[in-house]
Amino acid sequence: MTETAYAQLLDLGAGLVLVCAFVVVWRRGLVAIVRALAVQGFALAAVAVVLGVHQHALEPVVVAALVVAVKGVAVPRVLLRVVRSGGEARESDPLINIPTSLVGAAVLTLVAYATTRGVVAVSPSPATRAIPIGLAVVLIGFFVLASRRKAITQVVGFLLIDNGIALVAFLATAGLPLVVELGAALDLLLAVLVLQVLAARMRTKFGGLDLDQLQELRD
Amino acid sequence: MSRAVVGFLQVVVLVAGAPILAGLVRKVRARLEGRAGPPIAQPWRDLRKLLGKERIVPEHTSWVFAVAPLVVMCSVGLVAAIVPFASTRTPFGSAGDLFAVVYLLLLGTVFLALGGLDPGTAFGGMGASREMTLAALAEPTVLLAVFALSVPAGSSNLSAIVAATLAHPARVATLQSVLALAAFAVVTLAECGRLPVDNPSTHLELTMIHEAMVLEYAGPDLALVELASAMRLAVFAGLLANLFFPWGIATTTSPLEVVLGMAALAGKVACLGVALAVFEVFVAKLRLFRVPELLAASFVLAFLAVTASFFLT
Amino acid sequence: MTEPASASEPGDGSRPAPGEFLGGSLQIRHVDAGSCNGCELEVGSAFGPVYDAERFGVRLVASPRHADALLVSGPVTKNMAVPLAKTLEATPSPKLVIALGDCARDCGVFRGAYGIEGAVGDVVAVDADIPGCPPDPTEILRALRRLTGR
């Protein structure tokens, strides 16, 4: 793999991760949002594979397989089941309307770009140059957490943050140690399962997944 | 062959080919819907017949109504002469860059909207209002996509962009180029009034955008408007094809190369037409007030393309 | 995928087609002048996937300004007489009027009813008619193909 091809592929993979985050912000249908998350998992794995091939190392490729299994397949499948098991399958009335959210996410991306320049400047390489994308995905994840009403989108926002952190970790250190990655993946799966139980409880209690109704629990 | 001849040929080929492209899209859609569909050359039959019909001018209208089809046609025709479709050596190579192309196309949109407002009918005003709404929101995306494309070439001149891509083919697969392509494709749908923004085959006035503006045009005037909108689609398809996949375009004005360039263009545009038809079969029209979300998304793509070209390279 | 209905039987050339100017392209504005909607169903079917009138260059359009022919169905009610005449006036010539269905030809079962102005021919000049109550889509297609000559 030539150096330019490596850089381009890395950029494309990282870019796809970012675009998936924007798709999450853009779409209203929960199914579409979860699918975007699945694609993001695959893109993340692709980044790991590119890194692995470039470094002639096996470990990133193993991590990629793990990422595909957990973030690309298992977690989205669980989420899809929650979405399909009833309730409104649309984020119909987000706290911030969609065009404004999109512009806000773009601004967050700029913030990420501008603030990580120092980090990139320490050791400029194709991999470190894509680090801002990881941070942007983290910020967008937070943004989704703060601006969406449905429990599913909350989970998705949380997963976006996780994916962003994973991307930064791949790019900055050429991959987390396998054990750490394994632990994180299992953690994640567990968290999603817990959330699924929570969502089921919410639905039996309130008949929906609208988080605004949790305000009733206050007193 | 001189540059002027190349430009003239480009216009002739676009005028002749644009209705065929429209016919192709219709045919492919019909086949996918399980119909036989009209022949591919049907739009030309329609145009020929319209040219022989009576000219009707609604009462109360002014020169604006009469001039609008001419302006729409001339602006898109001029774009056809400027843009390097068959050869990078077009007669107006230095006359206009991508910004000029964008504003020339906006000139057509504006006149069509004025032509829709002139008769004073409710639907004409509605169509004009919607068309200008979408045009205003699509403008930032178009110009940012232009910006993203002009960064690697260091110039917004079309020939320079095409030449830069030819010289560095790998650039097509960079992140910024892919994002710009996606943004430009979405904007093409909006600017040409295709699904999911506008349904070109609707008969329901309340859902119309483009069609509502031209409800009052008849005969030869209608022929011009229809031809111009077909050419608009062809121009956008040609731009997409040559800005992102310029291979096959002539870099000289030798007749053989130019003819090959034409053939390559026709092939690429036909592929895009088929892709458009397939896409249209699978999507539904968006509600008018959901369209800004789509345009905001394409704007963000274009914006990411621009920033990526500065932060990632 | 449904097999399209037979595409044989070209336009019959026994008498000079009134639609010679069409050249294989016919745009139709459909006017419901008081129909029971039976004819409308058949028109919808004629343009649907099974009969697919579009393959003969026929298209329904949204404005009489774009049309070459008015396809008028139903007996003309008193309220629709003026709009029908206005629609014809709005159509650029050369233009055709096609009376669709028995009601449009001679008021059919509604003959003599109190709200009826008359058949289509009593209000505007008719160039072609399609009998039937409602007419079969193949009949509609045949009539249209006779006009376009395709």
Place this chain on the structure above:
Amino acid sequence: MSFVGACIFTACVAGVLACAAGLALPARWSAPVVGALSTVMAAAGLAGGVAVLATGHVWAGRFPSVLPLAGVELSLDPLGAIFVVATAAVAIAASVYGVGYAAPSRAARALVPLFVLSLLLVPAAASVTTFVALWEVMALTSLLLVAAEHRHRPEARDAAVWYGVMTHAGLVVILLGLVLFAGHAGGESFTALRAAAGEMSPLVRSTVFVLTFVGFASKAGAVPLHVWLPRAHPEAPSHVSALMSGAMVKLGVYGIVRVGFDLLGGGPRWWGLVVLAVGMVSALFGILHALVSSDLKRLLAYSTTENVGLILIGVGAAGVSAAGGSRTLAAVAMAAALLHVINHALFKGLLFLGAGSVVSATGTRDLDRLGGLVRSMPVTGATFAVGALAIMALPPFNGFVSEWLLLQSLVHSVSSTSATLAVTMPVAVAVVALTGGLAAATFVKAFGTGFLALPRSPAAADAREVPPSMQAAMIALAGGCVALGVAPTVLGGALDRAVGVLAAVRDGSPLRHDGVTLSLSGIRGSLSPLMVASGLVVGAVVLLGALRAVGARGPRRRAENWGCGRSVQTARMEYTATSFAEPLQRVFDDVLRPDHDVDVSHRAESRYYVEAVAYRTAVRDAFETHAYAPVLRAVRWWGRAARRLQNGSVHRYLAYAFVALIVVLVVAR
């Protein structure tokens, strides 16, 4: 005396004579005489400006006896000349137009030449005293003109109060800045300031810049200091609106450029960024309000804020590039801004004159009550269309050329070395693009609902074309819009020289041209508006020929509008300006925050029978409600508090004076 000197002298004499004639002559004579003398004055100004631009020679003159203590110092360099030419072009048209336009009073007629004279002289002022004095004359005359129609319309009074307060607050800030500058420079002539600027501490320089920028921005109508503009412009007589919008507002830009780039000689990058940010906010905010406004002159006034925003984007980009060391880009951006100054003077002048014709023909500025004017007022309609197309920045009109230059300079200003630039410039391009798109929608609305379709009120139906002098003025400006759109290259040298005045951005010649094609030095981009225009014309001729050849240009039949068979069409069925803008208003709900009010009244018999539905929508200026209202409340509170000191007793007032005297004695000792 040199030619330029003679021109300026002629202008002064003609202006004073015109003023006197307006006051002294009977009404029947004063209109043509004042018009003729004002035209001579403006033409003399134009000649002087053109002479300076053509040769590049700076004309300077000192008249110690005119003003006590300081004397008057004048100097016309190419930068000032650009503004003089822009002003003079509008002023010629406005003077001719004024002949046929019914002036509200004799004083108003006499004030206009004085106002124009001050506009022509401000860019030639070469010392702080002269500048401030002329600036104040300009402010006062325009204030009186805004209030001219106060007897007929109480809103004019309100507008005059707003304008008076804003313009004088601005003057105070400018004065503070310039006095600080002069104090540190040790002299008050611009030459002394320029010479001393280099040695000043950065703090002083930045303070001077910020103070003068705030003052000049308030004159330029930049957000958030724009609130006077949409009030004052609609209330002034229309040819005065044209002058205010086409020329006076630009002098705010002139002040920013003169002080920031010439006298201070440029500064750190954040100056440019501040100007850029103000420009972007003004452009977007202005055009959004223009879009939803259905008062024609208010729409034009907000659009002035938008265009000033575009100019400031150019100025700001020039400052940023200059601070970053790329002078070529800075020069191109500055040239774009200056070209837009001239272009905007032409088309906004034209549009305001057109609006004035509409008002004098119909008596209303409400687009929702207009319509159909293009048939009853063909010349006004056609020239307004030219102005609208020019302001939409469409080829082949002049607005397109400056917008193209602006976009080119922004696109190329980005560099991968600076994060700030890589973030701001794409945003600026997006803002310019969105502004352009919204401007297209705005002016399609203004022309499409104001001039096309059916008249929406009896007043609009009875409109008659305005007198020939008013038509001539509009035709002249429309001709200018087309000429500069087709051949902007005639201004190439002038712009080079004007940019050359500015030490911070001076760079050879930014614009290269061979008479047809305009290309930029250092940037690979070229445009030949002439070829675009001729391409359009040739295309139209070929198209018409082809249509005739196939027999498609037969006779036309006039037919009733197609209305789905309805029996009559009335104007109530039309889209109005408000409904035209509604979709975009809805899209930008979050920014505009319109107030909706639906009132449904039912019949007495049953709730199910609706008697009438009233729908009102109003868009308030967010800055007015959120930024100005609290300040005004505070001032009012303060005023009430201060009133307690004042109880009408003469003894108490004398006591105050007595206390003050003692305090002074103690403090001054």
